[in-house]
Amino acid sequence: VTVSVLYWRSVVVASKRKTLALACPCPVAMSLDVFAMVQQLTAECARCGKKAINLCSCPCRQVFYCDVRCQQEHWPLHRASCTKARKGRQPQSFCSYCGVASVSLKSCMCEAALYCSFDCQRKHYGVHGRTCSAAVPRFRKRRKKPTTTLDGAVDDAGASNGKGDGGGRGEGGENADENAVETATVEVQTEVSCEALLTSIKAALAPPGGVESESPGSFGSPRHG
Numbered sequence: 001v002t003v004s005v006l007y008w009r010s011v012v013v014a015s016k017r018k019t020l021a022l023a024c025p026c027p028v029a030m031s032l033d034v035f036a037m038v039q040q041l042t043a044e045c046a047r048c049g050k051k052a053i054n055l056c057s058c059p060c061r062q063v064f065y066c067d068v069r070c071q072q073e074h075w076p077l078h079r080a081s082c083t084k085a086r087k088g089r090q091p092q093s094f095c096s097y098c099g100v101a102s103v104s105l106k107s108c109m110c111e112a113a114l115y116c117s118f119d120c121q122r123k124h125y126g127v128h129g130r131t132c133s134a135a136v137p138r139f140r141k142r143r144k145k146p147t148t149t150l151d152g153a154v155d156d157a158g159a160s161n162g163k164g165d166g167g168g169r170g171e172g173g174e175n176a177d178e179n180a181v182e183t184a185t186v187e188v189q190t191e192v193s194c195e196a197l198l199t200s201i202k203a204a205l206a207p208p209g210g211v212e213s214e215s216p217g218s219f220g221s222p223r224h225g
Contacts, residue, residue, distance in 0.1 A: 062081070
């Protein structure tokens with residue numbers, strides 16, 4: 001009778017363990033053993049504090065969870081103190097963002113961070129991108145790239161201010177009229193200065209005594225008299 005009772009208990013424990021393993025595909029495999037069955041009477045879920053029968057225990061036997069979601073959400077906090085994780089796994093075997101353990105993690109180009117999906121990598125890049133050895137040199141090189149100025153950029157900037165060639169009554173139109181007046185004034189002054197220069201040259205070349213020079217056609221011709 002004693003042997004049959006012990007056998008029946010072992011069958012029940014094995015059945016519960018198998019059912020729990022199929023229902024809880026957790027990052028770190030959880031187990032339901034005799035130790036967990038004894039402590040489950042007073043244990044609480046480490047994530048939500050819920051008391052339930054047949055709580056799943058982490059292999060380190062330090063924490064219990066009521067379902068897979070609670071374990072996944074609590075894993076980033078429990079990972080640092082989990083003795084099984086420190087002893088049996090390397091930190092690189094966990095996703096750098098959500099902490100999920102997997103054998104098919106993809107590495108960043110710097111090989112310093114691993115991710116279980118592209119979504120986790122995108123969300124974690126705000127933190128990892130500051131120290132990523134593959135991203136920092138490219139960012140610095142992009143910042144050192146010289147800037148170029150396109151032709152007509154100044155004209156486009158002036159036109160974008162809403163002060164076009166229409167000569168409106170706004171500030172742009174008034175500035176354009178003032179610039180046109182200043183340009184015309186400079187041209188008139190230039191013409192006047194050229195005429196004054198020619199007059200001074202002619203006065204310097206004129207013969208003394210006010211005698212006009214002979215025309216080129218009569219130069220050297222005999223005078224009759």
